[in-house]
Amino acid sequence: MTQTLTRTIVAPNHQPTAPRYRSKARRVVLGVPYWVFTTALAVIFLYPLIWTGVSSVSPMAGTSQTDGWGFGNYAALGEYQAGIWVYLGNSLFVSVLTVVLTLFISLLGGYAFARFSFPGKNALFLLTLAILMVPYATLLIPLYVILNAVGLQNSLVGVALVITMFQLPFSMFMMRISFESIPKEMDEAAMVDGCSSWGALWRVLLPAVKPGLVTVGLFAFLTAWNDFMAPLILINDTNRMTLPLAVANLRGQVQGVVDYGATEAGVVVLALPCILLFLILQRHYVRGFMSGAFKG
Amino acid sequence: MTSTAPPVRRRRPRTGFGGPLQGWLYAAPTAIFVTLLFLVPLVLVFQMSASDWPLLSGNRGINFPENYADAVNHRLFWDSIRFTLLYTVITTVILIGLGLGLALLVQESTRWKGFLRTAFLIPSALGLASASLLFYVLYSPIAGPFAELMKSWGITFLGTPEGALWSTIFLIVWRFAGFYMLLMLVGLQGIPDDVYEAARIDGASRWQTFRSITVPLLKPTFALTTVMCVTGSLLAFEQFYILTKGGPDNSTMTVVQLIYNVAFQGQNSLGIAGALSVIVLLALIVINVFQLRAFRRTDES
Numbered sequence: 244m245t246q247t248l249t250r251t252i253v254a255p256n257h258q259p260t261a262p263r264y265r266s267k268a269r270r271v272v273l274g275v276p277y278w279v280f281t282t283a284l285a286v287i288f289l290y291p292l293i294w295t296g297v298s299s300v301s302p303m304a305g306t307s308q309t310d311g312w313g314f315g316n317y318a319a320l321g322e323y324q325a326g327i328w329v330y331l332g333n334s335l336f337v338s339v340l341t342v343v344l345t346l347f348i349s350l351l352g353g354y355a356f357a358r359f360s361f362p363g364k365n366a367l368f369l370l371t372l373a374i375l376m377v378p379y380a381t382l383l384i385p386l387y388v389i390l391n392a393v394g395l396q397n398s399l400v401g402v403a404l405v406i407t408m409f410q411l412p413f414s415m416f417m418m419r420i421s422f423e424s425i426p427k428e429m430d431e432a433a434m435v436d437g438c439s440s441w442g443a444l445w446r447v448l449l450p451a452v453k454p455g456l457v458t459v460g461l462f463a464f465l466t467a468w469n470d471f472m473a474p475l476i477l478i479n480d481t482n483r484m485t486l487p488l489a490v491a492n493l494r495g496q497v498q499g500v501v502d503y504g505a506t507e508a509g510v511v512v513l514a515l516p517c518i519l520l521f522l523i524l525q526r527h528y529v530r531g532f533m534s535g536a537f538k539g
Numbered sequence: 540m541t542s543t544a545p546p547v548r549r550r551r552p553r554t555g556f557g558g559p560l561q562g563w564l565y566a567a568p569t570a571i572f573v574t575l576l577f578l579v580p581l582v583l584v585f586q587m588s589a590s591d592w593p594l595l596s597g598n599r600g601i602n603f604p605e606n607y608a609d610a611v612n613h614r615l616f617w618d619s620i621r622f623t624l625l626y627t628v629i630t631t632v633i634l635i636g637l638g639l640g641l642a643l644l645v646q647e648s649t650r651w652k653g654f655l656r657t658a659f660l661i662p663s664a665l666g667l668a669s670a671s672l673l674f675y676v677l678y679s680p681i682a683g684p685f686a687e688l689m690k691s692w693g694i695t696f697l698g699t700p701e702g703a704l705w706s707t708i709f710l711i712v713w714r715f716a717g718f719y720m721l722l723m724l725v726g727l728q729g730i731p732d733d734v735y736e737a738a739r740i741d742g743a744s745r746w747q748t749f750r751s752i753t754v755p756l757l758k759p760t761f762a763l764t765t766v767m768c769v770t771g772s773l774l775a776f777e778q779f780y781i782l783t784k785g786g787p788d789n790s791t792m793t794v795v796q797l798i799y800n801v802a803f804q805g806q807n808s809l810g811i812a813g814a815l816s817v818i819v820l821l822a823l824i825v826i827n828v829f830q831l832r833a834f835r836r837t838d839e840s
Contacts, residue, residue: 285658352569359562381816385580408576469666487668503682521664
């Protein structure tokens with residue numbers, strides 16, 4: 244879903260700066276309901292996050308943190324089945340492998356689509372975009388059968404391959420426009436100097452498409468980190484589960500009694516990297532295009 | 540997306556560069572991935588939908604019309620379709636409306652509005668599964684912040700069909716409103732200043748400006764957001780799987796959940812699940828073509 248976030252960068256932007264002339268008194272009177280209203284909205288959006296963070300370390304009966312503040316819930320999460328480090332490791336493995344595969348395929352593919360002409364080029368590109376049209380579930384069931392047939396049942400590599408495939412339409416589109424926005428003179432100059440097409444890609448074009456690669460890699464990471472349905476269907480072994488799946492399964496393990504405290508801790512561990520990444524990068528993605536940094 | 544590059548004109552036919560062979564070489568990983576992980580499964584799901592294919596014993600021969608008959612006659616088939624459509628309509632209307640409202644609210648850049656933008660957008664950074672787990676605790680009658688209130692008023696969030704539907708919709712709106720706000724902001728910024736200027740000079744009121752300038756000029760944005768929101772909602776799975784498991788009493792069973800249950804829980808029939816998947820795929824294509832047509836027609840008129 245977050246895919247379109249980056250496409251927005253290329254949109255032309257204009258800041259409607261129609262000044263509204265109002266007297267100061269009128270502005271204050273009209274301003275009060277506005278402030279109350281917008282503050283309430285901000286609270287609604289932030290409260291669930293803050294509440295979860297706070298209550299994951301606060302005391303509550305029936306959790307692993309019964310008296311006093313502390314990290315009991317996180318300790319409980321750490322000891323759940325294979326232990327949180329295993330699940331974190333699995334999630335990291337899937338995420339990193341997805342990022343590497345996505346970058347590799349879309350870098351070469353984007354180069355091919357932007358700079359070469361070969362038979363079947365448009366068909367292949369359209370086919371890649373067609374992945375967007377097919378529901379996740381429709382593909383996951385046959386993929387489950389295929390991965391089993393080639394010995395990738397219960398495999399984190401299989402999960403990474405599947406997530407990479409679902410990321411391809413976005414990554415390929417992104418890398419193709421990244422390459423196409425570089426003037427052709429750049430690689431032609433490199434060729435004149437004796438570079439092969441590979442040398443031109445590696446030495447000249449790679450630095451120029453770096454922003455595109457960062458975007459593609461970031462979204463691949465977030466998608467893989469958060470993906471729930473692919474591991475749910477492809478992984479049965481409790482030791483190979485990824486973090487979202489492990490936290491979801493953690494509820495209702497002990498005869499229907501849900502460890503809410505550990506679930507909160509799990510949500511924090513899951514959400515924190517995403518929120519931090521978002522806050523660090525929002526300058527580039529949100530403020531940047533809002534303030535007109537990307538203006539023509 | 541359809542903007543393909545203008546035909547590449549080579550000034551110098553240099554050795555190797557731009558040749559079909561090299562092009563295919565660079566495109567090979569893409570081709571391999573798309574073929575093995577997209578085309579083959581796509582063909583296989585059609586084959587599955589026409590075969591007797593239990594989860595554990597594999598393909599056991601053709602079972603063509605029966606799978607589709609079984610799928611349509613599944614006792615939850617029509618209920619799940621009705622529920623999914625209801626959920627899709629409500630979610631889409633709220634998200635598009637709220638997205639536009641929030642976008643108008645934070646359009647100018649001031650410090651406070653920048654903070655509001657960030658506040659609305661932060662939930663979009665969470666994964667859908669994480670957000671669902673968060674609200675699972677928030678809605679809980681034991682650990683949630685409304686536990687006392689729920690006890691004294693005798694209400695539950697997820698205990699009744701209506702409650703479960705609206706609680707899930709709230710979660711989805713919370714998670715996606717900022718994202719749709721962002722898309723609307725991009726659309727709004729595509730409207731040139733001088734159009735507003737002209738309206739102001741003509742003495743148009745705010746409401747008139749909104750109705751006869753903003754809304755019509757946002758049509759492409761509305762088309763994009765509606766198609767995205769409808770597609771996403773029709774395929775809803777995680778939020779219901781985590782929050783309600785389709786309950787209470789199968790009242791919140793979506794189509795994708797039904798596919799998952801038929802394939803992996805209980806019935807274990809990949810054949811019927813395949814048939815359901817094919818039905819969903821075709822329905823989705825028809826719905827999207829219909830939507831794009833509808834938007835194009837209003838564009839022309």
